[in-house]
Amino acid sequence: MLSARVAQYSRHVASTSALPAAFLHTTPAVRAASVKSKTSNIERRANRADLAGLNKPHVILGFRQGDDAKWTNCDLAKVMVTGEEIQSSPTPTLSINSSKIEQPTYLNFGVSEAEKDLLFNTLPALRTEALAVLNQKAKGTSQPAFLDKVGIATEKVEAYKANMLARVMDLRNANARGIAFENRRRCVAAFSDPEKPNDTGRPEVQGAFICDTYIENPDPLGTPD
Template sequence: MTRQRNLEKRVQIQQRAEENRPHVVLGTKAGDEEKWTTSDLARVLVKPEELKPIPWGQKIPFEAKTDAEGREVLRKLQTVGGDEVVTPKAFSYGITEPEKNLLFNHLPYLNAEFRTNVARETKRVAATSGAMQVEFLKNVRQNTAKASMLARVVDLVNANKGGIMYENRRRVIEEFSEDGKKNDTGRPEVQGASVASFYLASGSYILASCPVNTSNPKLVGAS
């Protein structure tokens, strides 16, 4: 009986130790999850809700700036006879706000103008205002369809693990670089957050014996 009680006690001790064991990457313990969820690092990393594909055939009110799930709706092409372009919540290939406006607002419009002018110069359409308007409208609609397709191609939902890790690192560098000094990859905060995001994404347990220091409130929320 004594031996049985000792075995049961040992099992209980092991269970408590396992329950209180810090997270292998974050260093947080059970009950301390808020330290992670409220941290700057958790805020900037790619989240599961960002990895939902853009649905086809959405009915979006004209005045709406986003769709039902919060994706931004661009309407520059719609104002000239095309349709809205729904953009992803998160992009692959390091696409940021300036590139987004270039790819989905300006270039499709300029391409429609260019193709219309080429059609006039080559006399493929008559150089009348009516014929030019019809040609321009056709080109706008074609470019709207291409822009919508491109938005789906560059959606982060199509990225592999490497692509998501690249986006995480890009966000980490932007968030933790010193003010006025972009892309400061040598800063300790950037390097620490990059390592943490790498192991969180890869699911590695290499850091089991070396949990992240939780004393930095930007990496893991303030205690």
């Protein structure tokens, strides 16, 4: 009977001692499979997030990646001016032998269309006319040939001065802040209520400001060039 009990106890010890060995051998494989599964799940979630991000409209500009036509055809894009457009615009030429005034496409310093017309059309014409009258009085003659000659010469001089002013006031001479100022001025003019012009507090104007700021500096925390 004692021998039977010893044999039973030995079998019990053998069976229990085998469990830790099996557990130790299978644990690394189980853990590796678990880590691999978790990694795959993380990658799948990341891929889904990337796809969702590609299909999601930009929170500021309002269009999806690759759908640039929505931006180029919108009112804001048509109002704003870019550095590329400014640099590709024609530069007013200087010639003392020409009476043609070449106005710049884009003006700096927030010059309005009315002020632009005054500077490059009205004032040169008035100056030419006034000098012609003064020359007529100084010479004491009213001969048409003389007056025409003086008038043409004066007109060329005034055109040269106006073209010099145009080159100075060209927006291509502005820095980034100058271009930003011009774009904000355009946004205010375009999106203010007609009955309340220059309304910088209007939501449409504020939204245009936000878009303009993002376009000028899409990474405000990045290192400037």
